[in-house]
Amino acid sequence: MSTPRRVVVLxxxxxxxxxxxxxGALAGAEVEAAHxxxxxxxxxxxxxxxxxxxxxxxxxxxxxxxxxxxxVVASARALDEASWRAAIELGARCVVSLPAEEPxxxxxxxxxxxxxxxxxxxxxVVGGCGGAGASTLAAALGVTAARLGSAxxxxxxPYGGGLDVLLGAEQQPGARWPDLAxxxxxxRSAALVGTLVxxxxxxxxxxxRSGSVELPEAAAAAVLDAAKRGFxxxxxxxxxxxxxxxxxxxxxxxxxxxxxxxxxxAVAASSQVVAQAxxxxxxxxxxxxxxxxxxxxxxxxxxxxxxPVLAAVHNETAVAAxxxxxxxxxxxxxxxxxxxxxxxxxxxNEGGVAA
Numbered sequence: 001m002s003t004p005r006r007v008v009v010l011x012x013x014x015x016x017x018x019x020x021x022x023x024g025a026l027a028g029a030e031v032e033a034a035h036x037x038x039x040x041x042x043x044x045x046x047x048x049x050x051x052x053x054x055x056x057x058x059x060x061x062x063x064x065x066x067x068x069x070x071x072v073v074a075s076a077r078a079l080d081e082a083s084w085r086a087a088i089e090l091g092a093r094c095v096v097s098l099p100a101e102e103p104x105x106x107x108x109x110x111x112x113x114x115x116x117x118x119x120x121x122x123x124x125v126v127g128g129c130g131g132a133g134a135s136t137l138a139a140a141l142g143v144t145a146a147r148l149g150s151a152x153x154x155x156x157x158p159y160g161g162g163l164d165v166l167l168g169a170e171q172q173p174g175a176r177w178p179d180l181a182x183x184x185x186x187x188r189s190a191a192l193v194g195t196l197v198x199x200x201x202x203x204x205x206x207x208x209r210s211g212s213v214e215l216p217e218a219a220a221a222a223v224l225d226a227a228k229r230g231f232x233x234x235x236x237x238x239x240x241x242x243x244x245x246x247x248x249x250x251x252x253x254x255x256x257x258x259x260x261x262x263x264x265x266a267v268a269a270s271s272q273v274v275a276q277a278x279x280x281x282x283x284x285x286x287x288x289x290x291x292x293x294x295x296x297x298x299x300x301x302x303x304x305x306x307x308p309v310l311a312a313v314h315n316e317t318a319v320a321a322x323x324x325x326x327x328x329x330x331x332x333x334x335x336x337x338x339x340x341x342x343x344x345x346x347x348x349n350e351g352g353v354a355a
Contacts, residue, residue, distance in 0.1 A: 007031045007109055008043040009074075010060065011053025016074060019098060020051050020105070027109040028190045041065065049112035051105070052090065054083055061086035072108055074098055107186055114189050120228040121348050124156075124253040124282065126238040128260040128270025133289050137259055137313070137340070138237035139166055140329040142202045144341040149232035152196065152203040154223070156249045157239040158215055164206035167199045174198070176208045183219045189230030192223065203231065215245035224249060233345075242276045255348050256282035258307070262295035267304050274305055285347065287340055291315040310347055311340035 007029045009020040017033050024031035032047070034040050036056070044050060044065050052060060054075035073079075073087045073095040087095060096105045123141060127134035135157070142153035155163040155177070164170045174197030196203040205223065207215075227234045236249045238256075250256055256277045260270045277284050286309045288298045298309045314336045329337060 006047050007049045007051065007112060008034060008040075008047035009051040009053070010034045010040050010043075010056050011051075011074075012036065012055055013053050013076075016053045016055075016076070016098065019102065020074070020109075023102065023106045023109055027106060027113050028188055029109050029113050044068065049109060052087075052092065054079060057083050057086040057090070061089045065090065067091040069093070070112060072096060072105065074105060110186055110188050114229045120231045120234045122224070122228060122234040122236065122253045123255050123257060123344060123348060124236040124238050124250050125257045125259065126250075126273055126277065127240055128258050128273050129266045130240070130269075132259040132261055132266065133313070134259040135160060135163060135166055135237050136329055137257065137287060137337070138235055139163060140337050141257075141341050141344060142204075142233075142235045143200060143329060144338065145233035145235060145345060146200065146202040148345065150203075150230070151201075151233035151235065152193075152205065152227050152231045154227060154234065154236045154249070155204075155206045156215065156220070156236050156246055158207045159239060160207065160237070162206045162208055163237060164197060164204060164208075167202075167204060169197050169199045169204060169206075172197045172199070174204070176206050177215060177219075178208060178210055180205070180223055181216055181219050183222045185222060187222045187226040189226045192226040193230045215243070217244040217248055220245035220248045224252060228252075240273055242280065247280050250277055250280040250282050253282045255344070256280075256284045257287055257310070257344055258284055258305075259287050259289055260301055260305070261289045261291070262297070262301060264296065267296065267301055270305060274307065285310040285344075287344070288312045289314075311343040313337050313340045 007024050009017055009031060011017055012035050021031050032043060034043055040060060049070045052071060052073050054073060068091060071090050071092045073092045075095060076098050079095060125134050125138040142151055145151035153163060175195040196205055238246050238250055258270060260266055284307055286301060286307050288301055288309055290312060298312055302309045316335050316337060
């Protein structure tokens, strides 16, 4: 478990201290209180965020503390000219008026909580045609990524029946998209991480079968942002027809993987999906799925779609059987699907997606 981020509040006002303590608890921050300027110096240097009550502004400015980032002044009244000067001397980034601007202060504390967390690598997967096997590849990528670090699989296809079914997790407790549909703004990564379904170490945010088939664009943006702060790998299963939420999920991806069966009709259908993905700004690479005879070659598919082929997968009995049982793919790290997943992850890790 990670160490909570420290927030220090400097004030003699019990009301202000109680407010910051309450907001800190909501944000998952460890809040330490100092009632006077005398005990401020050590906390001033070590805290991730300092909230200064207007009642101590003058005393703290007189103490000649070194300027530092992430200082916020909180006040229940308008600041006079001397207080403004003191706030500037302390290097305050802003002044929040309480209680009216409690949401602003909560967002600032939340940002400090997540500030040292990295930005996860996002890979979006989309099928060039129906039945291409994109969801299977997305799930396999999630399973493979979870063996390398923290990973989350996000179901971006509300018409797909739910990735929890594909992974045999439809009965497991945890948040699904309907639980997060009202999310707006900045979502704490810890709040997201702690609520999701988990399958073999892989976190899962699935659509469900409740009849609600639209993913709100604002919720998609908030969830993706929190996922990138909370996980090393973020794998997204996209619908073939992009709605605004899918555009958000694809637009910030480090790589969009297009799964194309090696048939003429699949390539023709894939050209429309490519146009959508390119409009979202994503870097696109192809994974070809082979099965049967008389099919196009990888070179022919790459030439027709004018995109590089990153890997190829073949129909595998073990993968199909796992899907029928509701088991995650890739229980054993072998086969063309496993090799394709490693190739995708390696390409992003090594910066190999540049044209």
